[in-house]
Amino acid sequence: MRPDHRLLRQLGELARFLGPEALVTCVDDGPGADPLPGGRGAEPEAPADPEAAVITGVTHDSRAIRPGDLYAALPGTRVHGADFAAQAAEAGAAAILTDPTGYDRAAATRLPVVTLADPRARLGEVAAWVYGHPADRLLLIGTTGTSGKTTVSYLVESGLRAAGEKTGLIGTVEMRVGDERVDSSLTTPEATDLHGLFAAMGEQGVTSAAMEVSSHALALGRVGGTTYDVAIFTNLSQDHLDFHSDLRDYFETKARLFTPEYAKVAVVNRDDRFGRALVDMIEDRGEVPVTTFSAEGDPEAEWRAEDIVLGPRGSTFRVVGPGGVEADASVGLPGPFNVSNAMAAIVGLIEAGVHLHTAIEGVAAAPGVPGRMERVEAGQEFTALVDYSHKPGAIEAVLASLREVARGRLTIVVGCGGDRDRGKRPLMGEAAARLADAVVLTDDNPRSEDPVAILGSMLEGVAKVPREERARITVEPDRAEAIDLAVRRAGPDDVLVVAGKGHERGQYVLGEVLPFDDREVLAESIRRRLGVPDPAARPAAEPEDGPAADPAEDGA
Numbered sequence: 001m002r003p004d005h006r007l008l009r010q011l012g013e014l015a016r017f018l019g020p021e022a023l024v025t026c027v028d029d030g031p032g033a034d035p036l037p038g039g040r041g042a043e044p045e046a047p048a049d050p051e052a053a054v055i056t057g058v059t060h061d062s063r064a065i066r067p068g069d070l071y072a073a074l075p076g077t078r079v080h081g082a083d084f085a086a087q088a089a090e091a092g093a094a095a096i097l098t099d100p101t102g103y104d105r106a107a108a109t110r111l112p113v114v115t116l117a118d119p120r121a122r123l124g125e126v127a128a129w130v131y132g133h134p135a136d137r138l139l140l141i142g143t144t145g146t147s148g149k150t151t152v153s154y155l156v157e158s159g160l161r162a163a164g165e166k167t168g169l170i171g172t173v174e175m176r177v178g179d180e181r182v183d184s185s186l187t188t189p190e191a192t193d194l195h196g197l198f199a200a201m202g203e204q205g206v207t208s209a210a211m212e213v214s215s216h217a218l219a220l221g222r223v224g225g226t227t228y229d230v231a232i233f234t235n236l237s238q239d240h241l242d243f244h245s246d247l248r249d250y251f252e253t254k255a256r257l258f259t260p261e262y263a264k265v266a267v268v269n270r271d272d273r274f275g276r277a278l279v280d281m282i283e284d285r286g287e288v289p290v291t292t293f294s295a296e297g298d299p300e301a302e303w304r305a306e307d308i309v310l311g312p313r314g315s316t317f318r319v320v321g322p323g324g325v326e327a328d329a330s331v332g333l334p335g336p337f338n339v340s341n342a343m344a345a346i347v348g349l350i351e352a353g354v355h356l357h358t359a360i361e362g363v364a365a366a367p368g369v370p371g372r373m374e375r376v377e378a379g380q381e382f383t384a385l386v387d388y389s390h391k392p393g394a395i396e397a398v399l400a401s402l403r404e405v406a407r408g409r410l411t412i413v414v415g416c417g418g419d420r421d422r423g424k425r426p427l428m429g430e431a432a433a434r435l436a437d438a439v440v441l442t443d444d445n446p447r448s449e450d451p452v453a454i455l456g457s458m459l460e461g462v463a464k465v466p467r468e469e470r471a472r473i474t475v476e477p478d479r480a481e482a483i484d485l486a487v488r489r490a491g492p493d494d495v496l497v498v499a500g501k502g503h504e505r506g507q508y509v510l511g512e513v514l515p516f517d518d519r520e521v522l523a524e525s526i527r528r529r530l531g532v533p534d535p536a537a538r539p540a541a542e543p544e545d546g547p548a549a550d551p552a553e554d555g556a
Contacts (some may be wrong), residue, residue: 001182002057003199006068011095011112012051012364014070018122018131023115026050027107050112055094058130060123060194067092070130072192074120077157078291085109086425097126123232124224127195134198134225137163139208141348142223144257145234145269147394148341149187149212151333152234154369155345155362156210162362163354164169168201168209170194172368172388173503177201188217191224198226208352215253216243222358223262232348236274237393240499242421251277258282258290266290267348269340270301293347295340304528305339305345312405313375315339317347317361329360333373335401371502373398378526382408382494384487386518388502390417390444392427398497399435408493411438414500415479416458418449418508425454428459433462438472438489442482445508451477454555479507480521487525498522 015022042090056068060083065071071088073081073096082102089109090095096106097114106113116122128135139160143152150172157169157176170175172187179198188211189197201209213231217223222355236251251274258266258278269275270292273449282290294301295308295317305317314332317339330340342363349359370373376384383406389398390448395414403408412432416425432439441458443451455475462473476482498518506513 001177001194001228002066002196003131003134003198003203005203006056007130008056010051011053011055011070011114012049013131014055014126015051015114018116018126021116024050024112025107025115026112027110029196036138050095053095053112055130057196058097058127060198061192062088062091062191065091066092068094070114070126071096072123072126073098073106073121074123075099075101080105082106085111097123121221122224124191124195124221124226126225126373127192128225131195131199133225134195134202137202138168138198138206139211139352140226140228141208141230141232141352142213142226142228142263143210143232143234143344143348144213144215144218144254145232146237146239146391147389147397148234148337149377150343150388151338151341151369151372152232152344152348153210153212155331155342155349156232157227157367158366159345159349159350159354159359159362160208160210162365163349163358164193166206168197168206168211169447170197170209170211172212177204177206180204186217187212187214188222194222195225213257215250218256218262219243219253221432226262228257228263230265230267230348230351231257232344233258233266233268233272233278234344235269235272235393237391239393239421239424242419245481254278255281259285259331260287263288265351267290267344267351269344270294270298271296271340291347291351293340293343295336303343303350305343306340308336310334310336310339310401310404310433315342317342319343321350321356324355327356327360330364332364332366332368334405335373335398336404337397337401338373369530371504371519374502374519376522376526378523379530379532380490380526381492382490382496384490384522384526385495385497386502387497387499389414390428390500390502392424392431395428395499396435397416397432398499399431402495402497403435405491406495408491408495409437410435411440411486411490411494411496412436412441413440413479413482413498413550415442415444415495416454416499417445417452418447418451420447422457425457426464429458429461430464431461433465433471434469436471438474438486440474440476440482440486442475442479443477443507443509444479445504446510447508448510457506479516479518480525483518483521483529484525487522487529 015024033106055070058070060072082105085106087138095112098106160167175182221259292301293303295305308317316330507516
């Protein structure tokens with residue numbers, strides 16, 4: 001999403017903004033040069049003064065070029081963006097940003113070229129400049145952590161709405177500009193898309209936004225040029241070690257968000273050991289003020305949740321803050337970890353200037369988060385939930401919280417994704433086998449890997465749980481069959497959670513995305529068990545002597 005109104009920005013001004021390392025050149029091959037491949041019918045004219053070239057947008061995707069764009073041709077793991085420079089020029093790019101290894105291919109287009117040693121590292125700054133630094137005109141609250149980013153962002157957005165703000169939301173499930181929803185492909189968009197989105201938000205009257213900030217985004221510079229009014233840390237546990245070298249690298253990458261480059265104020269969970277380490281790091285630096293919270297009664301936290309009452313549909317608690325301030329609060333999502341998420345949102349909102357009672361009301365009013373402890377109701381006598389938990393810490397938190405409210409057996413259907421952190425697979429298997437009564441191991445998103453090998457890794461963790469303490473284990477690779485099996489076994493007052501995919505609507509298998517939504521499959525399985533017809537199914541056809549169908553009403 002981009003703004004409709006485009007600023008006119010000269011390339012020379014961008015070069016001066018970037019400083020002396022930015023080199024602006026343009027190769028004029030003369031009138032005898034060959035036209036560009038793909039042919040616009042005539043070769044482009046090299047401008048007499050490349051610094052006078054006007055740019056009106058920026059993108060890193062050659063397929064998304066609009067006339068007047070600056071094309072960011074970045075080095076990648078498999079190909080270089082400069083390989084698509086001619087395609088970008090053909091689509092109307094006004095100039096190209098690249099590194100020295102991409103220069104020759106970019107220059108061959110005869111468009112002006114801006115060369116930087118590491119353009120990805122500065123792409124956020126570039127995008128912010130092109131769109132006139134739109135993030136500076138928004139109240140921004142960013143959340144990072146292994147688990148809870150999505151939930152906290154939804155709760156924060158609800159609190160901002162309660163405060164009278166017109167809001168935006170950026171995250172794993174979706175992006176929202178006011179009431180307009182856009183599907184999301186990344187937890188945190190690429191820098192060029194992010195600042196275009198900020199500009200579109202401002203153009204449509206959005207005054208504040210809540211967003212998730214992933215470790216990938218911090219490592220790859222996607223949030224460059226963005227400073228958050230409040231940055232929130234939820235927790236950290238093993239994940240993404242296919243991308244980060246180890247857990248310390250993962251933590252240190254997350255910690256970048258809590259520096260003056262990215263944050264004005266930090267809000268940190270003291271219940272998490274990495275949160276406590278982060279507080280020490282921030283306070284040692286002395287550059288960003290930090291406020292802490294606890295849902296476990298840590299007396300050193302400025303804000304605490306006390307008198308917590310957990311329930312199957314949510315929790316109530318009392319917020320206790322500095323100077324003896326107190327207020328009753330609630331969150332409509334089950335589990336102690338959602339009390340922590342609610343505290344993160346409430347304290348983040350307070351630090352952003354929202355009144356305590358308004359923050360509490362907004363969080364309580366949040367309708368829920370797609371695929372996060374989302375209930376599936378089809379008239380059954382047991383509790384059925386779908387959750388996005390796909391890492392060891394999240395599996396432990398979900399099962400521990402459900403154990404507190406389950407009156408019957410606790411069953412989890414879970415798998416692990418392929419082509420991702422292999423080290424967490426046995427840990428997830430062990431957590432499930434240790435904390436549930438019954439476990440159905442199944443495929444998640446196997447991608448290019450052998451699903452049997454993934455399940456084998458999970459079983460290595462299962463075997464670490466003593467037999468007498470181990471849940472009943474079933475292996476059913478077919479995910480739909482696994483869900484159906486768990487539903488058939490469920491008894492009154494049992495709790496069944498289908499974990500791993502949450503809001504996702506597809507299953508990634510060997511380069512294909514097969515339609516699959518855990519919520520729909522679970523609901524269909526429950527209805528099948530109960531003998532209840534699918535409400536979305538078409539009614540049976542009328543007898544031949546009955547009324548004829550109206551083609552217009554039948555969707556023809």
